[in-house]
Amino acid sequence: MRLVIARCSVDYAGRLSAHLPLATRLLMIKSDGSLLVHSDGGSYKPLNWMSPPCSIRTLEPDADQVEAGVVELWKVTQAKTADILVVSIHEVLHDSSHEMGIDPGLTKDGVEADLQRLLAEQIDLLGEGHTLVRREYMTAIGPVDILARDASGGAVAVELKRRGDIDGVEQLTRYLELMNRDPHLAPVTGVFAAQEIKPQARALAQDRGIRCLLLDYDAMRGLDDSHSRLF
Amino acid sequence: MRLVIARCSVDYAGRLSAHLPLATRLLMIKSDGSLLVHSDGGSYKPLNWMSPPCSIRTLEPDADQVEAGVVELWKVTQAKTADILVVSIHEVLHDSSHEMGIDPGLTKDGVEADLQRLLAEQIDLLGEGHTLVRREYMTAIGPVDILARDASGGAVAVELKRRGDIDGVEQLTRYLELMNRDPHLAPVTGVFAAQEIKPQARALAQDRGIRCLLLDYDAMRGLDDSHSRLF
DNA sequence: GGGTCGATCTCGGAA
DNA sequence: TTCCGAGGTCGACCC
Numbered sequence: 324m325r326l327v328i329a330r331c332s333v334d335y336a337g338r339l340s341a342h343l344p345l346a347t348r349l350l351m352i353k354s355d356g357s358l359l360v361h362s363d364g365g366s367y368k369p370l371n372w373m374s375p376p377c378s379i380r381t382l383e384p385d386a387d388q389v390e391a392g393v394v395e396l397w398k399v400t401q402a403k404t405a406d407i408l409v410v411s412i413h414e415v416l417h418d419s420s421h422e423m424g425i426d427p428g429l430t431k432d433g434v435e436a437d438l439q440r441l442l443a444e445q446i447d448l449l450g451e452g453h454t455l456v457r458r459e460y461m462t463a464i465g466p467v468d469i470l471a472r473d474a475s476g477g478a479v480a481v482e483l484k485r486r487g488d489i490d491g492v493e494q495l496t497r498y499l500e501l502m503n504r505d506p507h508l509a510p511v512t513g514v515f516a517a518q519e520i521k522p523q524a525r526a527l528a529q530d531r532g533i534r535c536l537l538l539d540y541d542a543m544r545g546l547d548d549s550h551s552r553l554f
Numbered sequence: 555m556r557l558v559i560a561r562c563s564v565d566y567a568g569r570l571s572a573h574l575p576l577a578t579r580l581l582m583i584k585s586d587g588s589l590l591v592h593s594d595g596g597s598y599k600p601l602n603w604m605s606p607p608c609s610i611r612t613l614e615p616d617a618d619q620v621e622a623g624v625v626e627l628w629k630v631t632q633a634k635t636a637d638i639l640v641v642s643i644h645e646v647l648h649d650s651s652h653e654m655g656i657d658p659g660l661t662k663d664g665v666e667a668d669l670q671r672l673l674a675e676q677i678d679l680l681g682e683g684h685t686l687v688r689r690e691y692m693t694a695i696g697p698v699d700i701l702a703r704d705a706s707g708g709a710v711a712v713e714l715k716r717r718g719d720i721d722g723v724e725q726l727t728r729y730l731e732l733m734n735r736d737p738h739l740a741p742v743t744g745v746f747a748a749q750e751i752k753p754q755a756r757a758l759a760q761d762r763g764i765r766c767l768l769l770d771y772d773a774m775r776g777l778d779d780s781h782s783r784l785f
Numbered sequence: 786g787g788g789t790c791g792a793t794c795t796c797g798g799a800a
Numbered sequence: 801t802t803c804c805g806a807g808g809t810c811g812a813c814c815c
Contacts, residue, residue, distance in 0.1 A: 324580060324594040326557055328652045338793045339664030347654040349555060351580070354594045362657035363555040363585045366810060367603040370660050374597050374793080406793075417652060421559045423578040426593035429601055431572045435806070465804090485806085489789090493724050494805095521788075569808040599795060605808080637808075666791065696789075716792080719804085725790095752803075788815080800803080 325352040328417035333360055333371050337406030343370055345413060350397075352379065354423075358399050358408065373408045377401040384411070439468055439483050441543040442516065446471055448543075449479060449514060449536065467498050478502070478511040487517030487535070492527045499533075556583040559648035564591055564602050568637030574601055576644060581628075583610065585654075589630050589639065604639045608632040615642070664771070670699055670714050672774040673747065677702055679774075680710060680745060680767065698729050709733070709742040718748030718766070723758045730764075 327350040333343040343360065348370065351359040355375040362370050377399055384393040388411065397410040439458060442448060446455045452474030460470035460480075469481035480502060482495035495513050502511045513533040515524070520535050528535050558581040564574040574591065579601070582590040586606040593601050608630055615624040619642065628641040670689060673679060677686045683705030691701035691711075700712035711733060713726035726744050733742045744764040746755070751766050759766050 324559075324592075326580070328555075328654070335793075339662055341660055341662045341793080343660055344658045346657050347652075348657065349557070349582070349652075349654075351592070353596075355596075357595075357597065359592075359598050361555075361582070361590075363652075363654035364588075364606075364657065365584075365586075366588070366605055367590050367600050368794090368810065369598050370657065372598040372793085374795090375595075404793090417650060419648060419650075421578075421580075421594075421648060423559070423580075423594035426577050426579065426595065426601065427575045429572055429574055431570055431808095434570055490721060490724070490805095523788080566808080572808085597795060599809095603808085605810090635808085662793095664793090721790095754803080786815100789813090791812085792810085794807100794809085796805105796807085796809105798804090798806105800801100 324354060324423055325420045326350075326417065327352070327415060329412045330414040330416070331360075331410050331412045333408065333410050335371055335373075335406070335408045337401075337404060337408075341371060347416065350410065358397075358410075360410070371408065373399045373401060373406065376403075377406075435483060435485055438485065438518070438538060438540060438543075441540075442481070442483060442538065443469060445543060448538070449481065449516075450474070453479065462498060462501055464497060464501060467502070473512075478508045479514055480511050481514045481516055484515075484517040485519070487515055487520035487524050489521070489524045489527055491515060491517070492524050492531070492533065495528075495533060496531055555585060555654055556651045557581075557648065558583070558646060560643045561645040561647070562591075562641050562643045564639065564641050566602050566604075566637070566639045568632075568635060568639075572602060578647065581641065589628075589641075591641070602639065604630045604632060604637065607634075608637075666714060666716055669716065669749070669769065669771060669774075672771075672777075673712070673714060673769065674700060676774060676777060679769070680712065680747075681705070684710065693729060693732055695728060695732060698733070704743070709739045710745055711742050712745045712747055715746075715748040716750070718746055718751035718755045720752070720755045720758055722746060722748070723755050723762070723764065726759075726764060727762055 330347050332345045335341040349361040356377050357375040358373045359369040360371045380398045382396040384396050392413045393411045395412040399408040443458050446453050453471050456470040458469055459466040467480045468483040471479045473479055482491050484491045499513045503509045514536055515528045515533050516536040518538050518540055525535050561578050563576045566572040580592040587608050588606040589604045590600040591602045611629045613627040615627050623644045624642045626643040630639040674686055674689050677684050684702050687701040689700055690697040698711045699714040702710045704710055713722055715722045730744045734740045745767050746759045746764050747767040749769050749771055756766050
């Protein structure tokens with residue numbers, strides 16, 4: 324990895340066009356040839372970048388550019404997409420290279436899959452007497468997250484989200500419409516379960532006779548002793 | 555901005571839990587206190603990070619940690635969300651700080667807003683004899699991208715996307731449902747216009763009687779002489 | 786401040 | 801490979 328701090332301006336042309344006026348920034352060149360342009364603030368997203376695979380050529384600035392103060396030009400291109408990014412460097416303030424090797428990568432937990440496993444284990448969070456039929460119940464238009472039966476044996480389709488948005492309600496609606504045409508299943512009721520449910524999504528669900536269920540991930544995980552806390 | 559290259563492991567606990575095993579990485583500390591952990595490859599997204607506002611404390615490792623080879627511990631916390639990120643540093647290979655100032659920021663063009671403007675200007679791409687009523691036509695549930703009338707005066711609602719996905723069809727469906735209840739507008743036909751339309755989205759649109767329209771941004775921009783090319 | 790929607794989204798998994 | 805959905809999404813805009 325090569326790290327350069329430089330006063331530079333940047334132009335990108337590809338799926339859109341973008342321009343960065345002259346300022347001091349970090350230019351990060353990764354060993355796969357990709358380039359990131361970071362400012363000293365903002366979020367984790369660079370101001371501009373070029374994704375691998377790409378190649379960087381260093382060019383001599385022409386007379387006009389030298390006149391304007393450019394000491395070095397980087398032209399970064401992507402063969403496949405024809406994207407191009409040009410860095411016009413006016414002053415290099417730091418330049419260093421570092422060997423880093425391949426990263427072993429990130430391991431995660433706490434995503435939708437964990438929520439689904441926990442809800443399947445604690446199925447009576449849906450209500451007294453509920454039983455699990457199966458997770459990822461397959462239909463023609465995709466898998467329903469959880470299929471259960473209520474105390475009186477009626478089918479219950481559960482759509483699970485970390486954040487319950489209007490999209491999730493639409494998705495569940497499509498499943499319910501389809502499943503209610505299946506005489507083996509009908510009538511099927513819907514439950515929209517999430518750690519957080521947006522008001523609009525709640526309103527739409529109510530309008531369609533879909534029950535909303537707020538989930539407390541920490542409490543659900545607390546009941547599951549297979550997880551230990553790191554902190 | 556402070557740049558540190560170090561052999562380190564990283565643990566994050568917040569909206570999810572994540573762990574990075576020991577390896578050499580770049581630690582970028584921005585002046586707003588945010589931290590980015592980058593490997594020497596992949597795309598612009600860091601392996602792990604902490605968004606501002608957050609604070610970094612440097613701690614002495616305890617006896618067990620020293621035994622394991624830790625020379626320095628960074629504890630990064632976010633007051634509001636109670637997220638925590640811990641960097642266990644085993645070896646520092648580089649450490650430098652740089653003054654960069656505030657960035658003037660990025661200017662863009664070629665995004666959905668530009669497509670919308672171009673389609674409004676070239677409204678007969680919808681078909682012979684179409685006329686523009688207005689862009690961002692407001693309804694109770696949000697703005698319709700473009701409202702037009704066809705050659706015979708019938709209302710046409712256009713949903714515009716760069717990439718036409720199933721969500722866009724759902725969105726247009728909701729608008730049409732609402733607008734068709736308005737006697738001043740009904741009957742309203744729908745057009746789903748995008749630079750690229752996914753097969754599933756096209757199928758759903760067809761099923762709902764919504765017409766699909768593929769847009770060629772470059773051709774549309776070519777007709778509009780107010781744009782010049784940078785490259 | 787919250788809500789909605791776009792994004793050069795990125796990333797992962799499954800068909 | 802393509803398609804599809806999730807994201808610690810982020811960020812912009814509008815209320």
